[in-house]
Amino acid sequence: MPRATLRRACRALATVTTLTLAATACGGTTKDDVKNEAAPRAAAGKADPDAALKKDLTVAFLPKQVNNPYFTVADKGGEKALKELGSTYKETGPNSATDTSGQVSYVNTLTQQQVDAIAVSAQDPGSLCTALKQARKNGIKVVTYDSDTGPACRDAFVSQASAEDLGRTQVQLLAKQLDHKGEIAILSAAQTATNQNTWIDFMKDELKDPKYKDMKLVKTVYGNDDPQASFQQTQGLLQEHPELAGIISPTTVGIKAAAQYLSGSKYKGKVALTGLGTPNDMREYVTNGTVDAFELWDPARLGALAAHTAVALKSGRITGKEGETFKAGALGTFTVGEDGVVNLGKPTVFDKRNIDDFDF
Template sequence: MMFTTSTRRTVRRAVAAAAALAGVALVTSGCALTAGSGGDDASSGSGSGGAESIAFVPKQLNNPYTDVVLGGGEEASKAIGYDYSVVGPLEASASSQVTFINTLTQQGTKVIVIAANDPDAVGPALQEARDGGAKIVAFDSDTNPDYRDVFISQVEAKDVALIQIRQMSEQIGGEGDIAILSATANATNQNEWIKYIEEEVDTNPDYAGITIVSKVYGDDDDAKSFQEAQGLLQANPDLKGIISPTTVGIAATARYLSTSEYKGKVALTGLGLPNEMREFVKDGTVTAFALWDPAQLGYVAAYAGQALVDGTITGAEGDTFTAGDLGERTVGADGIVIVGPPTEFDADNIDDYDF
């Protein structure tokens, strides 16, 4: 199931409308509060008509990848009759989400869906929310498992890593110095993918000629990621390629490479949105990259939240629930629910996708 472009634009319109109505007025530790559609009852966690409330707390707002995820979450929330909202920071720092979690707890929000900037920094706030009766669904970037009920994962983490290092090896002829431009230093999903990439380079004879010479972090900020990419190439003149397992990082790096002397000489792969990467594939800056349908993350997360509230699942291994049009999902070991396999994009198929 691939979600429509109009669905993915819905969350942008909802956020903009809410900001205009409310004037968006919270500024605490560099954070901004943004509400999506739905009006939560502060005393009961129920919205208009007695509907349950579900709130998404992404790593940061105004991130194109996050917008797609939230579009799926909003679609599913409407389908199950839950009042939907979005709150979160403008910058993806370790403690930036805590204030928002505390506010949701005070409001009695029934389901909190979070992509953690740090697996432990959000822990005490999430535990307080759980003590108050909230169900916690992590998505995209996991919390410490002690602090959530289930984690909705894009794909098997090792599969993501294997695709990226294979693509890089193919593009540089199996040998040379490479670097990694990640998101935040504490992002659990990024770090797990990087761990598997490093293991492959260290142990797989197919990659014996590859050396990872540097890891840098763009904090999922476009300008910083652009600067980090520039810095990598200036500091490593023999660099053959960059892996950026973050949609912000790969797009910023591609933009830098496309107008630099390194275009066509330094390979770039990682995880990107087809609509953001299309021009760089067509102009020869990028040969291939990968991703999944991000909207499905938010979609499955909302249905998992409903299943937890209804008691259909508890988060135990073997639990099953139905995720709308995506069908039945099974909770695996450690409370992890896998959404679906990644897709590889190149010049031959990139025009087949619109997200």
């Protein structure tokens, strides 16, 4: 697939890439999971990058599920950033990740409370849209983070990382471990998972670079984000390809299941494994030498960037229009992309040196 086509796919994916709960993070969002609002966003006025940064704002974080380790880390990052910015943080939300209608009532309540901004990780992108539009009509700035709605329903979306970065860096990470040599395979989630397929397209495009001439992708298999199925797919890969040198699994369920199989097999330390995983899932396998390194975004930085984006919007420094730039404290300077998407940046690599610094 040409790079230009992949980038278009990446932009299309921005509204559907989602990290679900710790057990199924990065598993896969299908096209049917998102009901995008096609209508353009309402005009938000002109940005003034030199506008005074407002203080004493109230920014509410509405995660998919409160008390979930991933969102606890993300929202604590937002809380810390808001404290540094002189504003007030609050968190509210459902106790269940499957309570898709519950988020609507929380948005309505926050609208009635007249908070200044809402940072929300959408459980059901379509069902939230009407409530978020009403919040915006009441002057509330809406930032989505981790999981988006349609562009018409919010002012900006803070994305974990671009699809291109996620796809290419996983190949780069494995190639480094293999000294750019050997047969490799991919253990994905479902065949219909839009984000997984987009990442894999970028992986394949990355492998076209001459520096990977001694690496060969021999097979892509699907574990459907089921631990047992992913475990069995890993076993099958090694039986079918006894010379396999490495596996990429861009799903937290898949990489953990693959690590479990490798850890108890003769392939431990001989077959490299990387992909997208959470530190808490993978710590055991990094410690015992099954996995050298894997990656994911840092949820604390994601939450902090959501907070900075909300305050920048409320202060008028940005409106969510493509090309606008703003400073986000120690995180650096960010540029708003197409459809109001702000990318956090390249994913974080976890290995023995830093894995104990994270708890999610």
